[in-house]
Amino acid sequence: MRVRIDHDKCQGHGRCYTLAPALFGEDDEGTGQVIGSGDVPDDQVAAAHLAEANCPESAVIIEAVQ
């Protein structure tokens, strides 16, 4: 499982880096950024789903990885 941010949609609400701080961070303008590759370790799966479920712009995307 991998997370990414659709930067055309992200407006810096910051829900992702608040709810899943191991997966997302903020830049100097408060825009959400994926930390590292975006690969989600097992202990962060719930946090990833929470970030996706609370982004008002639906900019957080979860993808399956082969």
Next chain:
Amino acid sequence: MVDVTEATDERFARSFDDLRSDRPFGSRVEPVTGPVSDWATDFSHMEEEWAQDCYRIQDELRERCPIAHTDRFGGAWLPVRHDDVAEIAYDTEHFSSRSPVVGNFRPPLDIAPVGGIPPISSDPPFHHDARKLLLPAFTRTAVAKLEPATREFCHKLIDDIGDVDVVDAATHYAQHIPMRVIAEMLGFPAEDGPKFRQYVEDTLEGINLPPEERLEKVGKLFDYLLVQIRAHLAEPANDLTTYLLEAEIYGEKLDPFHVAGTMSLMLVAGIDTTWSAIGASLWHLAKTPPDLERLVAEPLLLPTAMEEFLRAYAPVTMGRLVTQDMTWHGVDMKAEDWILLSFPAANRDPAKFERADEVVIDREVNKHAAFGLGIHRCVGSHLARMELRVALEVWLERFPQFTLEDAEAVHWSTGQVRGPRTLPLRVR
């Protein structure tokens, strides 16, 4: 008061009244007040019935007429479905932000794309550059630095309340927190808080006043800002006022109206909104003992509960102006019609939220739009969330048991920022 001669920046040598006399005036319509005959065809967010229960009104409209209209304010539309609100928020081509306050005055067309209070009143592409100036000061990391002082101030407010049994949490607690924080950020004297409150009320709740009176009130705010601007020119400080005075856009310093407009935006948008969110959350907890008991027992739930309060009691409704005649989702909109863009209505749409009309303090899926959607997402949202969380944490720590003293005495504001303005709570 700093003397004009001390001002070293010629942008601020003249008064705003004087500068404004060079600009076109805009257009006015005669205010229409009084009880609403039918909410689908004659709505008004300025009437007492709206203040008392705008949720019921919007829920009913969603069933029978999801895009309501009124001839008041020179013509306005009120969409109440989440998807309609979102679509308008994302469509800056057909819906301009030139004036975000829906009322009887439309500023002149050529004030766009800057607007009177940038960046909330700005349209692309200018909006992006004006907003970019502000973002670094309002990131979650930047506002976290204000948290210890905010917490200390909340405790002091409760110390000052003293040993009473009943307290008006709206006027003795909630109101003061954002006033203090924004004064600190702008570098205004902390004791000027009560003045800010008056300016905010004049701007947001005075829209049906006669034009001369309204203009005089807005003039007072800009006179006050000019005093603060000149004081900062004489003595620059590490605050947002000095930052705006020195900031540049496209290689030039900001227009004097841009500087003062952004300062007035921070005062007006930063105070009533957060005050309302704190007040509405305390109101809910006071009248819902199981939620209060659970939050006192499970303080880690507060950040989740707080988002639910923001969803259910979203304080802010925005305004847009239609840019051209068009048929939109079956209604005939005319250029210069207002849109009352109700994020509170979007947040209670059952098509978007399960149990939309219930407050579920452990709601896990919550894509609420309390801070807006699209490019105008509230620039102060991280600040507001910090203030709301700290205000609730301190209140619950100091008053783990409180109830609504007199439900009838709770008074809600009219206009585009909804919150309790009187909130008598029994704390002992």
